[in-house]
Amino acid sequence: MxxxxxxxxxxxxxxxxxxxxxxxxxxxxxxxxxxxxxxxxxxxxxxxxxxTRRALLEALAAPAFAGVVADARAAASHDDAWGAVAALLRGLLVRQLADAAFAEVIAADRADDALPETTALRVEFAALARTVTDRARDAGVLRADLTDDDLHHLACGVVFALGLSPDPGARLDAYLRALLQGVRAPGPA
Amino acid sequence: MxxxxxxxxxxxxxxxxxxxxxxxxxxxxxxxxxxxxxxxxxxxxxxxxxxTRRALLEALAAPAFAGVVADARAAASHDDAWGAVAALLRGLLVRQLADAAFAEVIAADRADDALPETTALRVEFAALARTVTDRARDAGVLRADLTDDDLHHLACGVVFALGLSPDPGARLDAYLRALLQGVRAPGPA
DNA sequence: CGGACAAGCGGACTGTCAATCCGGTTGGCT
DNA sequence: AGCCAACCGGATTGACAGTCCGCTTGTCCG
The missing domain is CATH 1.10.10 (Arc Repressor Mutant, subunit A)
Known part of the structure:
Protein backbone atom coordinates (compact mmCIF):
# COMPACT_ATOMS: atom_id res chain seq x y z
CA MET A 1 0.00 0.00 0.00
CA THR A 52 23.39 9.88 -9.80
CA ARG A 53 24.96 12.89 -8.23
CA ARG A 54 22.45 15.02 -10.12
CA ALA A 55 19.48 13.19 -8.65
CA LEU A 56 20.73 13.88 -5.15
CA LEU A 57 21.51 17.47 -6.03
CA GLU A 58 18.01 18.08 -7.35
CA ALA A 59 16.43 16.42 -4.35
CA LEU A 60 18.41 18.78 -2.12
CA ALA A 61 17.47 21.79 -4.22
CA ALA A 62 13.75 21.05 -4.45
CA PRO A 63 12.63 23.02 -1.36
CA ALA A 64 14.57 26.11 -2.35
CA PHE A 65 13.28 25.83 -5.88
CA ALA A 66 9.73 25.60 -4.62
CA GLY A 67 10.52 28.70 -2.59
CA VAL A 68 11.49 30.81 -5.57
CA VAL A 69 8.44 29.62 -7.43
CA ALA A 70 6.36 30.89 -4.52
CA ASP A 71 8.32 34.16 -4.62
CA ALA A 72 7.65 34.44 -8.32
CA ARG A 73 3.95 33.81 -7.86
CA ALA A 74 3.81 36.57 -5.28
CA ALA A 75 5.77 38.89 -7.54
CA ALA A 76 3.46 38.17 -10.48
CA SER A 77 0.49 39.39 -8.50
CA HIS A 78 2.35 42.45 -7.27
CA ASP A 79 0.99 45.87 -8.25
CA ASP A 80 4.27 47.55 -9.03
CA ALA A 81 5.82 46.17 -12.22
CA TRP A 82 9.33 47.20 -11.23
CA GLY A 83 8.90 46.10 -7.65
CA ALA A 84 7.99 42.67 -8.95
CA VAL A 85 11.20 42.40 -10.94
CA ALA A 86 13.22 43.56 -7.97
CA ALA A 87 11.53 41.06 -5.66
CA LEU A 88 12.05 38.25 -8.14
CA LEU A 89 15.74 38.95 -8.59
CA ARG A 90 16.35 39.49 -4.90
CA GLY A 91 14.70 36.17 -4.13
CA LEU A 92 16.78 34.38 -6.75
CA LEU A 93 19.99 35.80 -5.35
CA VAL A 94 19.22 35.24 -1.69
CA ARG A 95 18.07 31.67 -2.14
CA GLN A 96 20.98 30.71 -4.32
CA LEU A 97 23.37 32.18 -1.79
CA ALA A 98 21.68 30.24 0.99
CA ASP A 99 21.63 26.96 -0.90
CA ALA A 100 24.54 26.04 -3.13
CA ALA A 101 22.75 22.96 -4.43
CA PHE A 102 19.87 25.08 -5.62
CA ALA A 103 22.28 27.51 -7.24
CA GLU A 104 23.82 24.73 -9.25
CA VAL A 105 20.46 23.32 -10.30
CA ILE A 106 18.94 26.58 -11.44
CA ALA A 107 22.04 27.60 -13.33
CA ALA A 108 22.10 24.35 -15.33
CA ASP A 109 19.54 24.56 -18.08
CA ARG A 110 20.58 21.16 -19.36
CA ALA A 111 17.34 19.23 -19.10
CA ASP A 112 18.95 15.98 -20.27
CA ASP A 113 19.17 14.13 -17.03
CA ALA A 114 16.94 16.30 -14.91
CA LEU A 115 14.30 14.74 -12.70
CA PRO A 116 10.78 15.34 -13.99
CA GLU A 117 9.81 17.19 -10.83
CA THR A 118 12.72 19.59 -11.31
CA THR A 119 11.68 20.19 -14.89
CA ALA A 120 8.14 20.91 -13.70
CA LEU A 121 9.42 23.52 -11.25
CA ARG A 122 11.60 25.02 -13.93
CA VAL A 123 8.71 25.32 -16.36
CA GLU A 124 6.43 26.88 -13.79
CA PHE A 125 9.08 29.32 -12.71
CA ALA A 126 9.85 30.26 -16.30
CA ALA A 127 6.20 31.08 -16.97
CA LEU A 128 5.92 33.29 -13.89
CA ALA A 129 9.21 35.01 -14.60
CA ARG A 130 8.07 35.69 -18.13
CA THR A 131 4.90 37.31 -16.87
CA VAL A 132 6.77 39.58 -14.50
CA THR A 133 9.39 40.44 -17.08
CA ASP A 134 6.98 41.18 -19.90
CA ARG A 135 4.91 43.39 -17.70
CA ALA A 136 7.96 45.40 -16.61
CA ARG A 137 9.18 45.74 -20.17
CA ASP A 138 5.76 46.88 -21.35
CA ALA A 139 5.68 49.41 -18.54
CA GLY A 140 8.99 50.76 -19.80
CA VAL A 141 10.88 50.13 -16.57
CA LEU A 142 12.92 47.17 -17.83
CA ARG A 143 15.52 47.43 -20.59
CA ALA A 144 13.86 46.50 -23.86
CA ASP A 145 16.82 44.41 -24.99
CA LEU A 146 16.55 41.89 -22.15
CA THR A 147 14.35 38.80 -22.09
CA ASP A 148 13.19 36.77 -19.11
CA ASP A 149 15.93 34.26 -19.89
CA ASP A 150 18.46 37.07 -19.80
CA LEU A 151 17.35 38.06 -16.32
CA HIS A 152 17.56 34.45 -15.23
CA HIS A 153 21.06 34.13 -16.65
CA LEU A 154 22.24 37.43 -15.24
CA ALA A 155 20.98 36.49 -11.79
CA CYS A 156 22.96 33.26 -11.96
CA GLY A 157 25.94 35.25 -13.18
CA VAL A 158 25.73 37.59 -10.21
CA VAL A 159 25.62 34.59 -7.89
CA PHE A 160 28.71 33.27 -9.63
CA ALA A 161 30.35 36.66 -9.09
CA LEU A 162 29.37 36.59 -5.41
CA GLY A 163 30.98 33.18 -5.13
CA LEU A 164 34.31 34.71 -6.16
CA SER A 165 34.25 37.03 -3.15
CA PRO A 166 35.81 35.91 0.10
CA ASP A 167 32.56 36.83 1.87
CA PRO A 168 29.64 36.57 -0.58
CA GLY A 169 27.03 37.59 1.94
CA ALA A 170 28.80 40.88 2.52
CA ARG A 171 28.63 41.85 -1.14
CA LEU A 172 25.10 40.66 -1.84
CA ASP A 173 23.40 44.02 -1.41
CA ALA A 174 25.93 45.89 -3.50
CA TYR A 175 25.74 43.39 -6.35
CA LEU A 176 21.96 43.31 -6.20
CA ARG A 177 21.84 47.10 -6.46
CA ALA A 178 24.15 46.98 -9.46
CA LEU A 179 22.10 44.25 -11.09
CA LEU A 180 18.84 46.11 -10.64
CA GLN A 181 20.32 49.34 -11.92
CA GLY A 182 21.81 47.46 -14.85
CA VAL A 183 18.61 45.89 -16.05
CA ARG A 184 16.37 48.89 -15.43
CA ALA A 185 15.42 50.88 -18.50
CA PRO A 186 17.70 53.93 -18.81
CA GLY A 187 15.91 57.19 -18.15
CA PRO A 188 14.15 58.51 -21.25
CA ALA A 189 15.93 61.83 -20.83
CA MET B 1 73.00 25.71 -23.80
CA THR B 52 48.47 18.96 -14.32
CA ARG B 53 45.35 20.01 -16.12
CA ARG B 54 45.79 23.45 -14.61
CA ALA B 55 49.28 23.86 -16.02
CA LEU B 56 47.99 23.17 -19.51
CA LEU B 57 45.02 25.44 -18.97
CA GLU B 58 47.21 28.33 -17.90
CA ALA B 59 49.59 27.78 -20.79
CA LEU B 60 46.63 28.01 -23.15
CA ALA B 61 45.31 31.11 -21.42
CA ALA B 62 48.58 33.01 -21.29
CA PRO B 63 48.26 34.87 -24.62
CA ALA B 64 44.72 36.03 -23.88
CA PHE B 65 45.77 37.04 -20.38
CA ALA B 66 48.66 39.07 -21.78
CA GLY B 67 46.11 40.66 -24.08
CA VAL B 68 43.89 41.93 -21.30
CA VAL B 69 46.91 43.23 -19.45
CA ALA B 70 47.75 45.22 -22.58
CA ASP B 71 44.12 46.41 -22.74
CA ALA B 72 44.31 47.45 -19.13
CA ARG B 73 47.54 49.35 -19.65
CA ALA B 74 45.93 51.23 -22.54
CA ALA B 75 42.85 51.93 -20.44
CA ALA B 76 44.95 53.22 -17.55
CA SER B 77 46.47 55.87 -19.78
CA HIS B 78 43.11 56.80 -21.23
CA ASP B 79 41.88 60.35 -20.65
CA ASP B 80 38.27 59.58 -19.92
CA ALA B 81 37.86 57.86 -16.55
CA TRP B 82 34.58 56.24 -17.48
CA GLY B 83 35.74 55.30 -20.96
CA ALA B 84 38.65 53.47 -19.35
CA VAL B 85 36.32 51.38 -17.21
CA ALA B 86 34.14 50.62 -20.20
CA ALA B 87 37.13 49.59 -22.31
CA LEU B 88 38.50 47.42 -19.52
CA LEU B 89 35.23 45.59 -18.99
CA ARG B 90 34.53 45.19 -22.69
CA GLY B 91 38.00 43.70 -23.17
CA LEU B 92 37.51 41.28 -20.30
CA LEU B 93 34.21 40.09 -21.70
CA VAL B 94 35.29 39.77 -25.31
CA ARG B 95 38.48 37.89 -24.53
CA GLN B 96 36.80 35.52 -22.13
CA LEU B 97 34.16 34.77 -24.70
CA ALA B 98 36.80 34.11 -27.33
CA ASP B 99 38.91 31.89 -25.09
CA ALA B 100 37.22 29.56 -22.65
CA ALA B 101 40.55 28.56 -21.11
CA PHE B 102 41.29 32.17 -20.26
CA ALA B 103 37.81 32.59 -18.83
CA GLU B 104 38.41 29.71 -16.44
CA VAL B 105 41.82 30.98 -15.41
CA ILE B 106 40.79 34.55 -14.69
CA ALA B 107 37.71 33.46 -12.78
CA ALA B 108 39.72 31.22 -10.44
CA ASP B 109 41.40 33.34 -7.82
CA ARG B 110 42.84 30.27 -6.16
CA ALA B 111 46.55 30.88 -6.35
CA ASP B 112 47.41 27.53 -4.80
CA ASP B 113 48.58 25.64 -7.82
CA ALA B 114 48.92 28.51 -10.24
CA LEU B 115 52.01 28.83 -12.39
CA PRO B 116 54.23 31.72 -11.31
CA GLU B 117 53.86 33.40 -14.70
CA THR B 118 50.09 33.35 -14.35
CA THR B 119 50.36 34.86 -10.90
CA ALA B 120 52.58 37.59 -12.33
CA LEU B 121 50.01 38.44 -14.98
CA ARG B 122 47.27 38.44 -12.37
CA VAL B 123 49.19 40.80 -10.12
CA GLU B 124 49.98 43.18 -12.94
CA PHE B 125 46.42 43.16 -14.15
CA ALA B 126 45.08 43.75 -10.66
CA ALA B 127 47.28 46.82 -10.24
CA LEU B 128 46.15 48.34 -13.53
CA ALA B 129 42.51 47.53 -12.88
CA ARG B 130 42.81 49.17 -9.50
CA THR B 131 44.18 52.33 -11.03
CA VAL B 132 41.37 52.54 -13.54
CA THR B 133 38.74 51.75 -10.96
CA ASP B 134 39.96 54.18 -8.35
CA ARG B 135 40.16 56.97 -10.86
CA ALA B 136 36.59 56.37 -12.01
CA ARG B 137 35.30 56.21 -8.46
CA ASP B 138 37.11 59.41 -7.53
CA ALA B 139 35.62 61.06 -10.61
CA GLY B 140 32.19 60.04 -9.36
CA VAL B 141 31.30 58.00 -12.43
CA LEU B 142 31.62 54.60 -10.79
CA ARG B 143 29.39 53.38 -7.97
CA ALA B 144 31.12 54.12 -4.69
CA ASP B 145 30.20 50.73 -3.24
CA LEU B 146 32.18 48.72 -5.80
CA THR B 147 35.86 47.84 -5.63
CA ASP B 148 38.18 46.76 -8.41
CA ASP B 149 37.71 43.17 -7.25
CA ASP B 150 33.97 43.61 -7.53
CA LEU B 151 34.29 44.71 -11.15
CA HIS B 152 36.52 41.74 -11.83
CA HIS B 153 34.03 39.37 -10.24
CA LEU B 154 31.06 40.92 -11.96
CA ALA B 155 32.76 40.67 -15.34
CA CYS B 156 33.36 36.97 -14.73
CA GLY B 157 29.76 36.65 -13.62
CA VAL B 158 28.50 38.21 -16.82
CA VAL B 159 30.64 35.80 -18.82
CA PHE B 160 29.09 32.97 -16.82
CA ALA B 161 25.67 34.39 -17.66
CA LEU B 162 26.59 34.58 -21.33
CA GLY B 163 27.60 30.95 -21.20
CA LEU B 164 24.06 30.04 -20.19
CA SER B 165 22.69 31.48 -23.43
CA PRO B 166 22.36 29.27 -26.48
CA ASP B 167 24.32 31.87 -28.46
CA PRO B 168 26.59 33.85 -26.12
CA GLY B 169 28.01 36.07 -28.84
CA ALA B 170 24.55 37.31 -29.70
CA ARG B 171 23.90 38.53 -26.17
CA LEU B 172 27.30 40.03 -25.50
CA ASP B 173 26.42 43.61 -26.36
CA ALA B 174 23.19 43.60 -24.39
CA TYR B 175 24.87 42.15 -21.28
CA LEU B 176 27.79 44.53 -21.58
CA ARG B 177 25.39 47.49 -21.72
CA ALA B 178 23.59 46.21 -18.64
CA LEU B 179 26.88 45.67 -16.81
CA LEU B 180 28.13 49.16 -17.60
CA GLN B 181 24.85 50.73 -16.59
CA GLY B 182 24.84 48.67 -13.43
CA VAL B 183 28.25 49.73 -12.18
CA ARG B 184 27.98 53.36 -13.22
CA ALA B 185 27.28 55.82 -10.42
CA PRO B 186 23.57 56.61 -10.33
CA GLY B 187 22.74 60.14 -11.36
CA PRO B 188 23.17 62.61 -8.46
CA ALA B 189 19.62 63.85 -9.02
C1' DC C 1 82.89 10.94 -37.26
C1' DG C 2 81.46 8.58 -33.16
C1' DG C 3 80.98 7.81 -28.31
C1' DA C 4 78.92 9.35 -23.90
C1' DC C 5 75.24 10.93 -21.34
C1' DA C 6 71.66 13.89 -19.91
C1' DA C 7 67.28 15.11 -21.62
C1' DG C 8 63.43 13.28 -23.24
C1' DC C 9 60.10 9.49 -24.35
C1' DG C 10 56.58 5.73 -23.77
C1' DG C 11 53.32 3.32 -21.60
C1' DA C 12 52.37 0.19 -17.73
C1' DC C 13 50.77 1.13 -13.29
C1' DT C 14 48.43 3.17 -8.98
C1' DG C 15 44.79 5.66 -6.70
C1' DT C 16 40.30 7.74 -6.71
C1' DC C 17 35.66 7.99 -7.53
C1' DA C 18 31.15 7.30 -10.09
C1' DA C 19 28.16 3.78 -10.98
C1' DT C 20 26.64 -1.33 -11.42
C1' DC C 21 25.48 -6.00 -10.07
C1' DC C 22 23.80 -9.58 -7.53
C1' DG C 23 23.58 -12.76 -3.50
C1' DG C 24 21.79 -12.16 1.05
C1' DT C 25 18.32 -9.95 4.35
C1' DT C 26 13.96 -8.13 6.05
C1' DG C 27 9.58 -5.45 6.35
C1' DG C 28 4.90 -6.20 5.65
C1' DC C 29 1.14 -8.87 4.25
C1' DT C 30 -1.87 -13.00 4.57
C1' DA D 1 4.13 -18.56 10.80
C1' DG D 2 5.52 -18.17 6.20
C1' DC D 3 6.14 -15.99 1.83
C1' DC D 4 8.22 -12.74 -1.34
C1' DA D 5 9.01 -8.40 -3.26
C1' DA D 6 11.47 -4.71 -1.84
C1' DC D 7 15.52 -3.52 0.07
C1' DC D 8 20.36 -3.81 1.63
C1' DG D 9 25.57 -4.33 1.39
C1' DG D 10 29.73 -4.14 -0.62
C1' DA D 11 32.73 -6.31 -4.15
C1' DT D 12 33.49 -4.94 -8.69
C1' DT D 13 33.92 -2.42 -13.12
C1' DG D 14 35.20 1.55 -15.84
C1' DA D 15 37.00 6.08 -16.61
C1' DC D 16 40.32 9.19 -15.65
C1' DA D 17 44.32 11.91 -13.18
C1' DG D 18 48.75 11.48 -12.30
C1' DT D 19 53.44 8.62 -11.30
C1' DC D 20 57.43 5.75 -12.22
C1' DC D 21 61.09 3.89 -14.49
C1' DG D 22 63.51 1.44 -18.23
C1' DC D 23 64.49 2.65 -23.05
C1' DT D 24 65.68 6.01 -26.81
C1' DT D 25 67.75 9.98 -28.93
C1' DG D 26 69.36 14.70 -29.47
C1' DT D 27 73.46 17.19 -28.43
C1' DC D 28 78.04 18.09 -27.32
C1' DC D 29 82.83 17.15 -27.18
C1' DG D 30 86.95 14.84 -28.56
Missing amino acids: SPQRADAVRNREILLGTARQAVASGDLSLQLNEIARRTGMGVGTAYRHFP | SPQRADAVRNREILLGTARQAVASGDLSLQLNEIARRTGMGVGTAYRHFP
Missing part, protein backbone atom coordinates in the same frame (compact mmCIF):
# COMPACT_ATOMS: atom_id res chain seq x y z
CA SER A 2 2.57 2.55 1.04
CA PRO A 3 4.79 3.26 -1.91
CA GLN A 4 7.88 2.09 -0.10
CA ARG A 5 9.03 0.28 2.94
CA ALA A 6 9.54 2.07 6.21
CA ASP A 7 13.29 1.44 6.32
CA ALA A 8 13.66 2.79 2.80
CA VAL A 9 11.90 6.02 3.74
CA ARG A 10 14.07 6.35 6.81
CA ASN A 11 17.26 5.71 4.90
CA ARG A 12 16.35 8.23 2.25
CA GLU A 13 15.88 10.90 4.89
CA ILE A 14 19.15 10.03 6.55
CA LEU A 15 20.97 10.27 3.23
CA LEU A 16 19.37 13.60 2.41
CA GLY A 17 20.25 14.95 5.83
CA THR A 18 23.84 13.85 5.59
CA ALA A 19 24.15 15.31 2.11
CA ARG A 20 22.59 18.60 3.19
CA GLN A 21 25.03 18.79 6.04
CA ALA A 22 27.93 18.19 3.64
CA VAL A 23 26.74 20.95 1.32
CA ALA A 24 26.21 23.32 4.23
CA SER A 25 29.80 22.70 5.32
CA GLY A 26 30.97 23.74 1.88
CA ASP A 27 31.42 20.40 0.18
CA LEU A 28 29.31 20.41 -2.96
CA SER A 29 30.99 17.36 -4.49
CA LEU A 30 28.25 15.06 -3.21
CA GLN A 31 30.30 11.88 -3.49
CA LEU A 32 27.75 9.17 -2.93
CA ASN A 33 30.34 6.66 -1.75
CA GLU A 34 31.49 9.09 0.91
CA ILE A 35 27.97 10.00 2.01
CA ALA A 36 27.03 6.33 2.22
CA ARG A 37 30.09 5.66 4.33
CA ARG A 38 29.16 8.47 6.71
CA THR A 39 25.69 7.08 7.20
CA GLY A 40 27.04 3.57 7.67
CA MET A 41 24.95 2.30 4.77
CA GLY A 42 26.20 0.36 1.79
CA VAL A 43 27.00 2.20 -1.39
CA GLY A 44 24.26 0.33 -3.22
CA THR A 45 21.64 1.73 -0.88
CA ALA A 46 22.72 5.26 -1.55
CA TYR A 47 22.73 4.76 -5.30
CA ARG A 48 19.30 3.14 -5.29
CA HIS A 49 17.82 6.22 -3.66
CA PHE A 50 19.81 8.66 -5.77
CA PRO A 51 21.06 7.01 -8.95
CA SER B 2 69.51 25.75 -25.22
CA PRO B 3 67.05 25.27 -22.40
CA GLN B 4 65.53 22.18 -23.99
CA ARG B 5 65.94 19.78 -26.81
CA ALA B 6 64.45 20.43 -30.22
CA ASP B 7 62.06 17.50 -30.07
CA ALA B 8 60.81 18.63 -26.69
CA VAL B 9 60.03 22.09 -28.01
CA ARG B 10 58.23 20.59 -30.98
CA ASN B 11 56.22 18.21 -28.84
CA ARG B 12 55.19 20.98 -26.51
CA GLU B 13 53.86 22.98 -29.43
CA ILE B 14 52.00 19.97 -30.80
CA LEU B 15 50.39 19.34 -27.41
CA LEU B 16 49.40 22.98 -27.04
CA GLY B 17 47.95 23.01 -30.55
CA THR B 18 45.95 19.87 -29.98
CA ALA B 19 44.67 21.16 -26.67
CA ARG B 20 43.72 24.52 -28.14
CA GLN B 21 41.82 22.75 -30.87
CA ALA B 22 39.97 20.65 -28.28
CA VAL B 23 39.00 23.77 -26.34
CA ALA B 24 37.92 25.55 -29.50
CA SER B 25 35.66 22.62 -30.31
CA GLY B 26 33.98 23.04 -26.95
CA ASP B 27 35.79 20.44 -24.88
CA LEU B 28 37.30 22.17 -21.89
CA SER B 29 37.98 18.98 -19.96
CA LEU B 30 41.61 18.88 -21.11
CA GLN B 31 42.14 15.22 -20.36
CA LEU B 32 45.87 14.78 -20.78
CA ASN B 33 45.56 11.07 -21.52
CA GLU B 34 43.20 11.83 -24.38
CA ILE B 35 45.27 14.69 -25.77
CA ALA B 36 48.41 12.54 -25.65
CA ARG B 37 46.60 9.78 -27.49
CA ARG B 38 45.49 12.20 -30.19
CA THR B 39 49.04 13.38 -30.76
CA GLY B 40 50.36 9.81 -30.78
CA MET B 41 52.69 10.61 -27.86
CA GLY B 42 52.96 8.68 -24.65
CA VAL B 43 51.07 9.90 -21.61
CA GLY B 44 54.32 10.50 -19.80
CA THR B 45 55.42 13.00 -22.41
CA ALA B 46 52.25 15.01 -22.07
CA TYR B 47 52.49 15.04 -18.28
CA ARG B 48 56.13 16.10 -18.32
CA HIS B 49 55.24 19.17 -20.35
CA PHE B 50 52.09 19.94 -18.38
CA PRO B 51 52.13 18.23 -14.99
